[in-house]
Amino acid sequence: MRKKFILIGILLFACLPVVRAQEIYKNENMPVNERILDLLSRLTVEEKISLLRATSPGIPRLDIPKYYHGNEALHGVVRPGRFTVFPQAIGLASTWNPELQKRVATVISDEARARWNEFDQGRRQKEQFSDLLTFWSPTVNMARDPRWGRTPETYGEDPYLSGVMGVAFVKGLQGDDPRYLKIVSTPKHFAANNEEHNRFVCNPQISEKQLRDYYFPAFEACVKEGKAASIMTAYNALNNVPCTLNAWLLKKVLRKDWSFKGYVVSDCGGPSLLVNAHKYVKTKEAAATLSIQAGLDLECGDDVYDEPLLNAYRQYMVSDADIDSAAYHVLDARMKLGLFDSGSQNPYTKISPAVIGSKEHQQVALDAARQCIVLLKNQKNMLPLNPEKMKSIAVVGINAGQCEFGDYSGSPVVTPVSVLEGIRNKVSGNVKVVYAPWKSASDGMELVQGANFPEGLKAEYYDNTELKGTPKVRKEEWINFEPGNQAPDPFLPKSPLSVRWTGKLRPTVSGKYTFNFTSDDGCRLFLDGKMLIDAWGGHT
Known part of the structure; x- marks a missing residue:
């Protein structure tokens, strides 16, 4: 009897540390470092690798939910749903006002957390690249050439101004709580990313002095002063x-x-380009090996840091230490976002969805819009105009009659007002307002968009090249399908695919028109049921 009692006592005693150890990574009161190390000790190598991709699946056995990295917020949250939209980054830079910049970023992060809370801490957010706690923002590359297509995303050509505005944006996104990150800010693209033409393969030769004097300072400020939780490579x-x-x-x-x-x-897609664009390595396994050993922790994509990385590990090209280091860095951010906590101690879980598009946030957007206007020369005090002394106003320009938000833009909560509409609203009925859009292309062609489709377009996306089966359907404003140079769109089926756009066309003025359709694959164009262009079988 005595021996039996002692044996049971020993077994109970031996079990106690195991029970306690199981709770460390979930214990909000333990140091983050200990929580991460405890969690790493419980993960298989396959599970660790699953943390290193943009679309990170959940790990149910450890109660780890899915997490989809990679939303955008350069001047307002892009998705999902509607948010407050601000001027483009280049406009925010022209305010020369870092305090306002931080207010803008704070509004953005408030709205992101509010939508995350609305979606039950992300549990009801199912779309790829659409979770709301990680943003690929801001862009602090130097805009050295006005022909660069990403210039509007930047804060201009001056490294000091870019650094000051970048730091303010990072701080506004990430918040000031000593324990929790509000949002993960990701300054990009490190480094010397300044052109689109051949950005996948270009190889600038830049001295270390030039790099440290010009190309690096904005990134350095975002890291040292802004404490950015992430950095994106170029x-x-x-x-x-x-x-x-x-x-x-x-x-x-x-x-x-x-x-x-x-x-x-x-x-x-950067790691994949090491094989098919740079041709720096021959296999994705080699790309995975060199990338993770060089310090790349996470792949924006789900290609190389998946089976190829696991294959490299199984072939002893990649060590456990390489994978653990990357997983540690990724988990550190997710821990500080509060993704492993109950939320009771996290102030950002309390932000109400009611703040999205609120009057206060609209006022910040209005302040930013006013301050970003640059008046180059008001000769003879021509402005402001006196509507009582005018009979007519000509509003000139292709973008005057529509609201052009630019790339990486979200959809506004409030109805946007174009320059043309704003002028018409401002002047009395006695002043005639005439709209005169121009054709800027050398061939005289004018892009069919916006107001040309008064009811929008029905867009049908098929997961094959033959327009067969049941499509994914949504309404779009115009035809601009260029996924290689646009933000990741979780709505799109994976390639190969085919698309049909259908809608009513309204020309700017009545007359005779020539239709031209540009694509890098086959296309057809119908008008009133009549096929005008048939180039389905090839490139055009």
Whole structure:
């Protein structure tokens, strides 16, 4: 009897530490470092690798929910749903007002958290690239050439101004709570990313002095002063080494010189481009190996840091330490966002969806819009105009009659007002307002968009090239299908696909027109049931 009692006592005693250990990564009162190490000790290598991709699936056995990295918020949250929309980043830079910039970013992060809360802490958000706690923002690359298509995303050509505005934006997104991150801010694209033409393969040769004097300072400020929780690498190479796997850039400069503590994410599809664009390596396994060893923690995508990385591990190309290091950095951010906590101690879980598009947020957007206007020269005090002394006003320009928000833009909560509409609303009925759009293209062609489709377009997306089966359907304002240069769109089926747009066409003025359709694959164009263009079988 005595022996039996002692044996049971020993078994109970031995079980106690195991029960306690199971709770460490879930225990909100334990240090983050200990929680992460405890969680890593419980994960299989396959589960660790699943944390290193943009569309990270859940791990049910450990109560880890899915997490989809990669929303955008350069001047307002892009998706899902409607939000407050601000002027483009280049406009925000022209306010020269970092305090206002931080207010703008605070509104953005408030609305992001509010929608996340509305979606039951993300549980009801199912679309890829649409979770609301990680943003690929801000863009602090130097805008050296006005022909660069990403210039509106930036804060201009001055490294100091870009750094000041970038830091204010990072702080506004990430919040000021000593324990929790409000949002993960991701300054991009590190480094020397300044052109679109051949951005997947370009290889600028830039001296270290030029890099540290001009191309790096804005990033350095975002890391050192802004405490950015993430950094995104650039597609291009730098001095013959692609940024995606550039160990000097990621380990020496970022982590050693600047003491960066967050995680490094690739530009979307960057690791795959090491094989098919840069041709720096021959296999995705090699791309995975060199990237993770150079300090790339997370893939924006779900291609290389998936089966190829696991294959590299199984072939002893990648070590447990390589994977653990990347997983640690990614989990550190997710822990600080509160994704493993109950939410009772996290102030950001209390933000109400009612703040989205609120009057207060609209006022911040109005302040930003007013301050970003740059009046170059008001000769002879021509402005403001006196409507009582005018008989007519000509409003000239292709964008005057529509609201052009630019790239990476969300949909506004409030109804937008165009320049043309604003002028008409401002002047009395005695002043005639005439709209005169122009054709800017050398061939005289005018883009069919916006007001040309008064009822919008029915867009049908098929998961095959033959317009067969049941499509995914939504309403769109115009035809602009260019996924390679647009934000990731979770609505689109995976390629190969086919699309049909249908709607009513209204020309700007009556007359004779020539239709032209540009695509890199087959296309057909019908008008009133009559086929005008038939190039389905080839490129045009």
